[in-house]
Amino acid sequence: MSAYEQWIAFLTIMRKEVRRYLRIWTQTLLPSAITMSLYFLIFGTLIGKRIGTMGGVSYMEFVVPGLIMMAIITNTYANVVGSFFGAKFNNSIEELLVSPTPNYVIVLGYVAGGVSRGILVSIIVTSVALFFTKLDIYNWFVVISVVALTSVAFSLCGLINAVFANTFDDVNIVPTFILTPLTYLGGVFYSLDLLPEFWAGVSQINPLVYVVNAFRYGVLGVSDVDITVSFTMLIGLTVVAFAYAMHLLSTGTRLRT
Amino acid sequence: MPAALEISSLKKTYANGFEALKGIDLNVEEGDFYALLGPNGAGKSTTIGIVSSLISKSGGNVRICGIDIDEDFSLAKKQIGIVPQEFNFNVFEKVEDVLIHQAGYYGIPIGIARERAMYYLEKLGIADKQHVQMRMLSGGMKRRLMIARALVHEPRVLILDEPTAGVDIEMRRSMYEFLRETNQEGRTIILTTHYLEEAEMLCRNVAIINRGKIVTKGSIKDLLRDLNSETFLLDTQDVLPAGIEVPGYALRQVEPQCLEVDLAKGQDLAPIFTALSGAGVTVVSMRNKENRLERMFVNVLEGAS
Numbered sequence: 001m002s003a004y005e006q007w008i009a010f011l012t013i014m015r016k017e018v019r020r021y022l023r024i025w026t027q028t029l030l031p032s033a034i035t036m037s038l039y040f041l042i043f044g045t046l047i048g049k050r051i052g053t054m055g056g057v058s059y060m061e062f063v064v065p066g067l068i069m070m071a072i073i074t075n076t077y078a079n080v081v082g083s084f085f086g087a088k089f090n091n092s093i094e095e096l097l098v099s100p101t102p103n104y105v106i107v108l109g110y111v112a113g114g115v116s117r118g119i120l121v122s123i124i125v126t127s128v129a130l131f132f133t134k135l136d137i138y139n140w141f142v143v144i145s146v147v148a149l150t151s152v153a154f155s156l157c158g159l160i161n162a163v164f165a166n167t168f169d170d171v172n173i174v175p176t177f178i179l180t181p182l183t184y185l186g187g188v189f190y191s192l193d194l195l196p197e198f199w200a201g202v203s204q205i206n207p208l209v210y211v212v213n214a215f216r217y218g219v220l221g222v223s224d225v226d227i228t229v230s231f232t233m234l235i236g237l238t239v240v241a242f243a244y245a246m247h248l249l250s251t252g253t254r255l256r257t
Numbered sequence: 258m259p260a261a262l263e264i265s266s267l268k269k270t271y272a273n274g275f276e277a278l279k280g281i282d283l284n285v286e287e288g289d290f291y292a293l294l295g296p297n298g299a300g301k302s303t304t305i306g307i308v309s310s311l312i313s314k315s316g317g318n319v320r321i322c323g324i325d326i327d328e329d330f331s332l333a334k335k336q337i338g339i340v341p342q343e344f345n346f347n348v349f350e351k352v353e354d355v356l357i358h359q360a361g362y363y364g365i366p367i368g369i370a371r372e373r374a375m376y377y378l379e380k381l382g383i384a385d386k387q388h389v390q391m392r393m394l395s396g397g398m399k400r401r402l403m404i405a406r407a408l409v410h411e412p413r414v415l416i417l418d419e420p421t422a423g424v425d426i427e428m429r430r431s432m433y434e435f436l437r438e439t440n441q442e443g444r445t446i447i448l449t450t451h452y453l454e455e456a457e458m459l460c461r462n463v464a465i466i467n468r469g470k471i472v473t474k475g476s477i478k479d480l481l482r483d484l485n486s487e488t489f490l491l492d493t494q495d496v497l498p499a500g501i502e503v504p505g506y507a508l509r510q511v512e513p514q515c516l517e518v519d520l521a522k523g524q525d526l527a528p529i530f531t532a533l534s535g536a537g538v539t540v541v542s543m544r545n546k547e548n549r550l551e552r553m554f555v556n557v558l559e560g561a562s
Contacts, residue, residue, distance in 0.1 A: 001364050006364065008366055009362050009364055012367075015361075023349075090346065090348065092345050092350075094341065094345045095359055095406070099359070100330075100332070102331065
């Protein structure tokens with residue numbers, strides 16, 4: 001395929017993905033707005049007033065970046081795992097597999113769909129957050145690059161999950177039993193300084209700690225971990241996930257016989 | 258001109274050790290209408306799966322329009338359109354979108370894809386379903402859409418895996434008409450089917466595959482010519498006289514006005530007509546008792562087992 005033909009194939013996959021989540025916006029976009037509004041109201045406004053400051057900022061300001069990042073992670077992951085597994089389940093993935101579309105275009109097309117949903121949800125959640133607090137962005141470059149890298153990384157993780165999934169239960173296992181606990185334990189609602197030394201050390205192996213703190217640094221200028229370490233971890237996660245997704249597609253694991 | 262499909266020593270052993278293909282050779286010329294026949298589990302779908310890249314081969318070579326799939330599968334894939342046996346759609350997609358997306362995967366811009374989608378939807382008689390979701394289509398309409406989807410990138414070779422399974426007679430006839438027309442335009446068609454009448458009606462050449470091996474192949478006409486016997490049914494105007502016999506022929510009276518005749522290779526029906534005419538019986542119609550290709554198919558499979 002020429003570069004132009006590959007570009008068309010990429011746009012086709014991305015357009016299909018975007019149209020899919022827009023068509024079912026009540027399942028894909030609305031829940032994040034409602035859930036995050038409740039988080040802002042309960043943790044930020046009601047409980048937050050009694051907590052006072054954390055990391056040198058009000059508790060409401062402290063939780064907003066983490067909650068935006070949580071919405072991005074869950075939505076990008078859910079978008080790709082749901083869509084790719086759905087295509088596998090009804091065999092419509094064969095439409096792509098029999099075509100000359102290269103594997104990396106398939107991966108990038110699905111990732112682009114996930115990233116676009118992540119960005120859209122982050123805009124929605126940020127807009128909701130502005131009803132509760134004001135946000136003065138500390139470093140736009142960090143904010144944009146962390147959102148981009150996180151969306152790509154978790155879209156890729158969703159794709160990998162979808163390749164291995166055999167049932168709809170398998171699609172939900174990782175988000176429910178791994179992703180959500182790691183997000184909650186990743187410093188969305190608290191600073192790692194509050195943890196005993198041992199648990200603060202254990203938290204260092206949670207990749208979500210770096211994602212949440214990198215974004216919080218971009219928004220507020222405060223972070224529990226060094227920003228370069230966070231970027232290194234995020235880039236590392238993205239590269240490893242991309243390489244593994246490519247390996248799965250090129251070997252045809254669970255896709256070809 | 259290279260062959261549309263050239264398969265040599267193709268082997269496939271699945272992970273559980275089952276040998277689906279034991280080294281098959283096949284050559285389908287450009288422009289041919291070719292039937293790949295065989296009982297269930299013979300290896301037809303495995304062969305198509307390998308050609309379409311959904312199944313990886315264990316050995317051998319496949320060339321599509323002269324392009325070796327091991328050297329440039331991407332280019333080889335552009336030459337073929339696949340109509341699978343099972344429906345493989347996203348049921349929530351609209352009919353038109355299914356075709357536009359498929360064209361997009363082949364690098365066809367959306368404007369051209371939309372024109373082609375309409376062209377094939379009209380050709381296959383489902384243009385009025387353009388904006389309907391897939392789940393709303395009948396089985397026959399889905400089958401026709403699968404053909405349109407396989408053609409939207411205008412491949413040189415169209416491969417259909419049991420395309421008329423579960424399709425009513427009227428719709429089947431219109432599909433035959435479309436496939437004939439497509440073939441006459443120069444496109445090679447390879448067909449697997451359980452309807453042997455369909456293969457005899459449409460195809461020029463045939464290969465019969467059984468237990469992972471090609472047991473016979475060649476022109477349908479030549480293979481039928483090699484049939485050792487045929488059975489005809491003669492319907493008569495008058496009631497047949499009891500105990501009618503013609504030396505050298507096996508006759509059975511199956512009904513008062515119907516005679517069954519076994520015709521060995523080289524024999525003709527003239528002595529039968531003479532005998533019946535002599536007995537004052539007029540023959541009003543004559544037909545093969547069974548599909549001739551079916552007889553050949555059974556003979557070949559029995560010979561192979």
